[in-house]
Amino acid sequence: MPTTSYSNLPTEVGSPIPTNTPHAISVALPTWQDNVDYEEGRERVVNRMLTGYPRFFINKQIEKLMSICEEKFAKPSESSLLFPSRKVTERCRAYLRRYYESNNPNCFRLAEIIVTPDQSKSLTQVNITLHIIFFPKEAFSVAKSFWQHTGDGISSRLAEYVLNILQTKSNEQYTKNLYKVSTKRASFCKRYSSIQASSSRNLDCEPKGTLFTDITSINDSTFVEQNFYVEERYGRNLPISFAEKAKLELKRRIVSSLKIDEESSIPTERIVKDVTEKEVFLFPSGMSSIFHAHRFLLTAFPPRKSICFGFTYVDTLKILQKFGPGCYFYGNGSSSDIDEIESLLESGEKILALFCEFPSNPLCKSPDLKRLRTLADKYDFPIVIDETIGNFVNVKVFEWTDIMVSSLTKIFSGDRRYYEVLKKVINSEYEDLLWGEDAIFLERNSRTFRERIMKINESAEAICELLRNSPKVKKLYYPKYITPNIYLQYMIVKGGFGGLFSIIFHSDLASQQFFDSLVIAKGPSLGTNFTLACPYTILAHYHELDWASSYGVEPGLIRVSVGLEDKIDLLERFQQSLDAITE
Template identity: 30%
Template structure:
């Protein structure tokens, strides 16, 4: 049977609960087609969890990874496969810092290292897995289990070279400045480890509403992270003086509000104080934004728009050639794991059309945003076209990215109805060639909804990653869902 075409046959009905998105053994998203499914997922309801045929890889264990883990997990405990012993050792050290009496063991398994944990260590191993993105991927698990053959190392080396060259052409920099990682969060992990060499044991300062793990990783895994949600440069200046962070972290743009900070001004404030700036351009993309003159380290989830396929985990980290710490950062950079051979080959193949695909995703998203703004049922649309700070960073002829968020006028009740009736695939992730919607706040901040609402991110907010569907056809799906 051929894979399901999610552009023409999306997973949007209740019967689609748990379907992989895309219809592929290594899919990184899963269908949560109804509002009640999202709630059941967050509440850990057994019937919902049993229906899931996959899971977003950092938020749980892919079925192949889980099968491998079950072979090693102790009674009452858990097991966590990592691609290298260095990554497993870092996870073990984190568990022991958080739970002094915990029992852990590193177990070699078919080229991987599995961290075996007792009940005391397990929640901390899970947190390390989620926040750092350093866990073994489904392709690595398939090879370790003997389901797939290991690819040629020469082919993998060639794939990595092509990926770096492709990224370098987009960023307009030397490929040697780019390192490849198992995920976007592991790219951030490598950046934070390098910062810790330059400025040991110092917290970070993040500006703007955060993607959950960009904030949680420095808070939980490193030396703390403060969050400041203001555009007032005087307040930011005062916070830098008071905290003296090891680095400032920004997202370009933020998720899901899709706003940018004043990057040149922030960079100037940080650099005047000898503080490096780390940026995440996953949503804006380097195809659209020119940021290297202002940032010191730039990490990206290549899982998203760069791959576009939704079936490979990968990330990159770029050391800006303009950074005053350029050489010191290169010397300090010691990643705990590299992008695996199998994932590198898959990523190289998926990203061959990135220069043509991303502008089309951007154009389709802009069309949908403009149409939604004119619909009487819509209260507000969030899209980077309305952010002057984003516009100031755009390359000539660039787009605004593939992501938008919106609120309906009827609040929670109407948002549920719109979500349930919307005939596009529904689940986490973004940047895929097929459109993908989710009630973002429920998925990312279920245990802190009041805090998110205070930050201007209500529970009924809907986020949409726009795909390659015909814009008129896609609009009709939204019109139908928005009917009272």
């Protein structure tokens, strides 16, 4: 089992977490003020960020590849984004047409660029098709919101893969002709790549030499060389040709986790025993799985509003609000909310589906799945459950849902009423957007997930006991203490309460003092091998603090995701931070 050290904790604002990794999924924001300044776009923070949470921050490798494509093919007034398939770019264009006000409906252009490696030198590399959407620079924030909500942007590893191909070709070209830049028109279109317009009009993309002529400085640094070593030594232990096998193994691992334990006390009337890897679909991010679940439902059934039950992660609600007819939001996730839903359904209102988390992020509330399932069966709507926070090892909720989603980038790094119609739609609409190298890393990192989760369960429960007994803590949100009567009904016999909890202190100043003095990694994301904390409400709801507070998500809330560090050491660090509170 991997161990975690504090010796290389990033202390500089904007540094990747973990340190010196080009594909880090978190970024160091060590103090409370760093997080506030990040949300307010202060230069002292945003100009120093080397990375960020993938859906909120364009990775530097992706940014570099975008700039190359824009230099070659964009108009001076245009920006771009890169996606893994044409269908995704088309959905982005539809989103822009809906949310970006423009008098020119043709101001969004799609293009495809095929990058071809030298197969004579490497039989393990594959051709890559880059799908690009060009749009007015003023529309970037709208396009970026599509990137954030859907989670369907290209992988940073895919960008790195393409840049490495271009770097190789650039080096070869430089060796062949040291002083002359090739401007041969056919060199781009025929030898190295091809571009295809999305409409009958030709794109204004006269090649300025080959696509790779600007890549010469990409890998010219010790930092990148070190990153490459870390990736090769500790991660990329299989070539890209093994991607499909890795994906199959991931699916089988998920299926094995869904099988009901014979010791489980969970009622068996909804057990699904015949689930196979054919019922498992992989997506590039957890949010992507939620987005596509909603999209599949909109395709399978008449378009109706959905229900968002409980205070879910921010983009789940945004997806339901922005894509399709909208949604009803029951943010408290309480029994009285279920009463209101029942009244709504009794009035004759039809809904598309009900989305919820088990337990919720960040308040760790567990919804009454049995009662919701009764309503779903009576009023004919499916239930979608995101069990990322609970995870496969701790809870069994599959029997109560029609679609279950989970984030494989977190800890895990049929007999259904709607089965036939959903399976038909998914088989027709599903695209495998998971980049092969990401699948290889996920498979590798998930081999010991059960052991890791058990250790994390133990440490998190001990830390929560410490915090719960402190008079300085106003409220502690952890499944063991929040709606425990519901959570325990679905907890596996040998499971636990998970590694995520949230804390609220008696004042915002106390929250800041605790957070600033806490000697652990501090940044967005959760479910990592290392303990990670963030001022959740500041990062997720900074521009709607009053609205979030009305559902109990106060501005001073700190969310903690426990990792694999030594339990005693963690307890000492949390006690020291409690002692740092002067109020």
